[in-house]
Each structure stands twice: as C-alpha cells, then as structure tokens.
Amino acid sequence: MRFLLLVTAVLSLAHLAFSAKSFCDISYSDETKGFVSLLNEEFNDVALNRNIWTVIQSDERLTYSFACGRDALCTNNNVYIEDGNLVFRTKKQERQSPTKDFLYTHTTGGVHTRDKFTIEPTPESITRICVRGKLPTGEIKEIDGAVVDTGKGLWPAYWTLASNARNTGKKVNDDLDSIGDDKRPVSFDYETSPIGNLNIPVPVDGYTSCNPDEGELDIMEHYDSRPSVETTFHYQLDLDKGNCKFPDNHGSVYTTVQNVTLNEYHEYGVEIGPDYISYYFDSKFQVKWIANSTTSKSGKVMNLNNTSPHYLYLNTAYGGPVSPYDDKYMPEEGFLHRIDHVKVVQYKPGNEKREDFVRDWLPGILVLSMAAIALVVAYLFSRKPQEEREPNREALINDSY
Secondary structure, eight states, rough: OOOHHHHHHHHHHHHHHHOOOSOOOOSSSGTTTTTEEEEOOOOSSSOOOOOEEEEEOOOGOOOOOOOOOOOOOOOOOGGGETTTTTEEEEEEEEEEEEESSSSEEEEOEEEOOOOTOBBBOTTTOOOEEEEEEEOOOOOEEEEEEEEEEETTTTTEEEEEEEEEEEEEEEETTTTTTTTTTTBBOOOOOGSSSSSTOOOOOEEEEEEEEOOOTTTTEEEEETTEEEEEEEEEEEETGGGGGTTOOOTTTTTEEEEESSSTTTTTTTEEEEEESSEEEEEEEEEEEEEEEETBBBBBTTBBOOOOOOOOOEEEEEEEEEESOOOOOOOOOOOTTTTEEEEEEEEEEEETTTTGGGOOOOHHTHHHHHHHHHHHHHHHHHHHHSSHHHHHHSOHHHHHHHHTT
C-alpha cells in the first residue's frame, strides 16, 4: 500500500511538472515549440512595475479610453498589489472632475502598457495573450420580491488597441487635454455624444484616428453580475482608406461564454495567427474568426489587421452606455477585481533554433530523476525484512511433532 501511495504521488508530481497551467505557458510539447515569452507578469513584487504598466488617471467624460466608465473617475489609489494579485478597486467616493464642473460619486482603477510594452505580430507569427483574473461581481437575487443585480454597472475588461493607429488628418482641439498619465488630447464630450456611437475617433498625437477600427481585441468583457463573458474583435472594413464612418464602415465579431463562475479565477486568452483570431477560456477553445470571411452576424467581410502593433488595457469601468449603474447594494469596501497573471508569448519562424536547454529540458530531467529516486526508495521501504518474509525452519520442524 505504501508503495502504491508513493507511486501515485510521484506520478502526480510529474504530471504537475509537465502539464501547462496556462494557455500561454511554454511547455515541452510540439504545439508550443518555438514560442518565446514576451511578457510574464505574476505581480509578486510589492509594487507595480512602472516600466511596463501605466496607471490610468483620466476624466472619462472627456476621453475615449472607456477604461473608467461614464460614472467613475480612474484614480491611482484604486490600483495596488496584494497577495500576488494586481487589484482594481471600484467604490463610492466623491471626487471633483479635474477638467470641468462635475462631481463624480465613484472611483475605479485600471492600467495600460502604451509606449512601454507593445505586442507586434508579423504575417508569419502566432501570438498568444492570456490574462487570469477574478472578476468583480455582485449577485442576481430576489430582494423584497424583486430580482436585483447587486453588481449593476460593473464593466471589467481585458483588451488591446493599435498603438500606431493612423490619423485622419483632422486636428483636434488642443485646449481639451486628458490628465494624469494618459496624455492623449480629447475630441468630444461624452455627455453630448450619441449613446450608441462607440466608434468616436480617438486622438493620437494630436490627430483623430480610427480606433477601434484599426483593430481592437476584446479578450474579455463582463457586465454587471451576469454569469457570462464576451469576446469581441472590432475592425474597419476599408482600413487602407482610413474611413472612420460608424456604423457603415465598422465591423465586429463576438461570442459569449456562458455559465461562468464569477467568484473564481479564470484565464481569458486569445491567439492571433497569420489569418485568424481564436479565443480561449481556461485554455479551452471557444471560437475562431478567419480573415476575409463573411461573418454570420453582420454579413460584413472581416478585415484582420494582424500586423498592427497593439498595447494592453486592463481595467474595471463603472457605468456607461452598456449598463447604467445602481450602487444601492455596493459593498462599503467596494468591488475588487483581482488579476493573477498576464502572459504574452509569440512564435516566429526561427525561434526553434534558439531554444534553451537549461530552460526547456533541465527542469523535466530533474523531475524525472527525483521520480526515479522516489521509486527506488518506495521499493526498498515496501520490502519486508527477511525474517518476516521467510518462516523459521526450526519452528516449523518442532511444530510438526
């Protein structure tokens, strides 16, 4: 019995050593042979790595980041490291708008990697982006005879935007500047913009651009306390013309992952290939969109701009065009959004030649050596002493009389 238990423990150890914990793990299988790590953030330091991440501090009513939501102000103190997680806090907190006469009643948090870390696909590359997090959520339950969503207004998301979005040639108003770390000039007032117009031109370097038509990858979006998440790819139909015309020239494809247990950690992943985009949930394939194919939902041809450099957004927005908030049941400490890791790996032809023996094979060899030693020890301990295994001949002779 002891031998069997030890063998089971050894096999479990070997399985853990060789099985991928993440869709973006660089394992020893042929599937990921040639992938290299571009980003591996596990947030085990005491502070956020500012060489990679910029904390969003902006007035959403005057910017197009959609990282804060219409009804919250992004602030620095709502972004922190705790227990190996990057945490965004959304709470009731009155803060005066720094740019206009408006009093916010909520604050929230988010980060991006613009100008610090860029994902650069090529026509031959395969890029994977993985974010593992525990989303902020309330509950959908009956209170006083009515069904209530206690997380109404929450809008966490993991997404990317093109970092080299081409401009339209139209100069924006230099007097309207966003604040804090987000230095992009702004071009519109959220309050007077059409509520469904998500394709408002985004200012880049003083000119309006075509984001999200340059290609926006929504790796995960969640609304309220719904037991589902969405993945979306936004694109422009005539990218070369730089025609920012919504909604005629805008296309998007999306899918919904149902029955998500929101009070647990899950990994949300995307794979960007030469002519496709695939989405994954907890390393399980969900959907694949093929470039230049006609989507069944919109009837438009998908323009996959898979060579445009992108940067990351991680955030919790609160309120906005998708789901107006209701904070009646918001906890006093607020809602917490925890992110365990962010990983980006990429395959390019030729990476196979640069594999490192120590990194790729030595850990496995050490595990197998430990397993062999454990099996030998288990075998030795399972053997009974000789006097227990062989009967006493003299006793047997005496017992025969």
